[in-house]
Amino acid sequence: MASSTVAAGAAQSYTYTRPSGLDAGLLGLSTSGGTTSSGPKAHPHFFSGVLTQAAPAAAGLLALADVAQTRYFQPRPTSFRDPVVTCNGDRIRMESFSACGGVYARLDVLEPALDGDVHERGTTNVDVNGPLREALARVGGSDPLHLAVGAEELAVTTMDGAVVEKKVPLPDRWLRGFAEVQVITARFDLRGEVKGADAVRFLRSLPKRAREALWAVPAGRTLRVTSSPAPGAVCLAGPDRLRTMLPLLRFARAMRVYGPSVADGSGPVSSVWELELPGMRYVLTLSPQHSRGFSGEGAVLEDISTDEAAGDADLLGALLSFEPRVEPDLLAERSGLGLARTKAALTQLGTSGRVGFDTAEAAFFHRELPYDPARVAALNPRLRSARALVEDDAVRFTADGRAIVLSNGGEREVRFDGDRVTCTCPWWFDHRGERGPCKHVLAVRIARRDTEQRAGQTTGQTDEAGSRAPAT
Template sequence: MATTAGPAQGYSYARPSGLAGGVLDLATSGGTTLAGPQAHPHFFSGVLTRPAPAAAALLGLADVARTRYFQPRPTGFRDPVVTCNGDRLRLESFSACGGVYARLDVLQAGMDGEVRERGTTNVDVNGPLREALARVGGGDPLHFAVGAEELVVTTGDGAVVEKKVPLPDRWLRGFAEVQVITAGFDPRAELAAADAVRFLRALPARTRGPMWAVPAGRTLRLGSRPVPGAVCLPGAERLRTMLPLLRFATGLRAYGPPATAASGPLSSVWELELPGMRYVLALSPETDRGFSGEGAVLDALAGDEVAADADLLGALLAFEPRVEPDLLAERSGLDLARTRAALTQLGTSGRVGFDAAEAAFFHRELPYDPSRVAALNPRLRAARELMGAVRFTAPDVALVPGSDQDRQVRFTGDAARCTCPWWAKYRGDRGPCKHVLAARLVRDGAAVPAGGAR
């Protein structure tokens, strides 16, 4: 699969992150707090009460960010996104290929200190820091700071530490896609510590095609075919960053959508429970298929009303660790269905994520311009260009121009079918085609873009 890296996003760090004298200090850049944007926010100072698993999990997160699981080749460092939600710290990253989402949740039991601010930023993870983390043992608590007291620390020539980090557009699209996809997952399996260790250590180093993990007593049995209740494990080697964490593991949970005997490859979430923290990996349906290609966000990006509702809800968010739809509906005056749709819209711009362990959204602010999300979806752009030529021949049937002939879109409630080759190939598994999107936009009364007459 050919990929194109997005433009490099420049981060200005006051100084590099480092680990010295038992103090792990993560330098921040360009964050958003409750008080608004800050150049170098300071979120937390204290200790991580379980230093060895914390250091190993941070290394796992960094390893995911620099790994290309499909057609492996060397990549540089990419900086994790960190959110302080008050009672926990969440560190998130994507693999270089966009097919693995990784998150480390340091929970209240795993940290002890002062929360200076709530918000989101990038943190510097560099080579020397990785080497230092690899030497952390299980002795004294690890002193931990996200951000520094000083906002500017200069080098010998008086310049702040600068580095250009290529943060591809596929990361932004992946963050948008993964929360929409995983929000529909349910718990499928839970293994105790010893069973989790045996299962993960027995995984093959390389697989061809997806495997299926089927609950079998206290453990999971791997098979090559889907059955009801199974969890898809596409590319078992993508769980390998969990192996160094197994000596600390207290359990393993797997989440996924319902599977049937006819299911194709599916995404899944794998959560390793650690003392005071959770290490989470979400896997795309295939190793050569990143989350940025799923198309799950397209319906959420399409509607004008949902976008307006999302703007309203966005103003009410305050970096909560759990975003409660019922409470947001009450505060905003929207009904629950519109509130949930608006939360999905907020997720498409990276403003909320989803925690499968708690079946809840959480607030964060990615360091991107939210307007870029829609621009990164060529199907949505193409659909908007087609809107002016959509013709409804019945309330539930529309004709939309195709490359060689009109395509018929037929609605059945919220579902839709199309006669185009894209729909025939994927059957909606990778989101709606451009013809369905265009017809839905017209049906729902969205404004025709300038230059396109209906």
């Protein structure tokens, strides 16, 4: 982004021409540097028009801001980080991450709630300051609210001509969290849906605190909370992390929950909780445990460990144009890549913040974040360690299909049984693959892939030489 810089020390600067504000029915959101469909811009102008559902939109933006400044695990004061806003043409998406890295929040303002002109598609940060939050809290009734996202001529001028600059710590776990969330939730299915009134009763009945993960099971028209997993259940780790939904319940039309397939005895997993509001959706994605952020989940490691995925991602990235829905089948056809390579490349794009995933529509969407893609590998210490093991020739394959990895002066044994893999290291013993592969498994897979590629090149050279040999 043009006006936003990320230093190696993990500081993020936001520069605005003036503060955002709410005055005389006009909500003016100031933009920082952004990437648009026509290129980088210092202060992009995305939308001007009317929010037809003012009260739920104001409450949703407040909820998003509350997530961004909250540490749900070991609470302590933290700096506020401005939301990321993407204009996809028919909708405006606003995203934030909790300070502890365990809760991802998104407010999607959809076409039925927007009446105005889209001037540009793209992504930026928007200024959300204390006075704006106080003003949003007073929005009520059914009157429409005029909205300007980056429109200089319509922005609220509370500090005429003044440049506003914010510099806040931006932990690397935010980048890793954005990457992990889109990979994890792309594997989720809808597990339950309840009407607005039943959603209100369910959310208000939840305990404020729970040490162990709870599970929500569909039961008739509502959800029932249990202490044990069962088929069809959705994990609820830390019910207090849903509290930003409470002020939105008066607008709720329905609530949907998404999660992976679980069985009796399953461990805690991530989950998605979605409130349907008039013309918009408010979404919270929770990490598997209250004390566990998304940055260490390791879901992206398999896909980004290949050199091929990086090249494919560059190709697909050039084909994206801030679509509200990115269709893998269509991208595969347009790019000439197979579907499997296309999906791996989309994961690679996600690790640099270039795509997210919308569980409501089971589709990727294009957005850009102010991060350098080259930093991704460095932000994954397991992948970095695995590549170092391969470079040090620490991987040895045995005759029975096993692999021995020399690591920290000892040997770790990696076994493959079909799609199942195990390792004798402490990490694997603790997590059993639920938080992605350990560095030893990654190293073995990288080494095996390198060996297969070299063998393929040798075969190709032999075949080519044979085809050139003169006939006898």
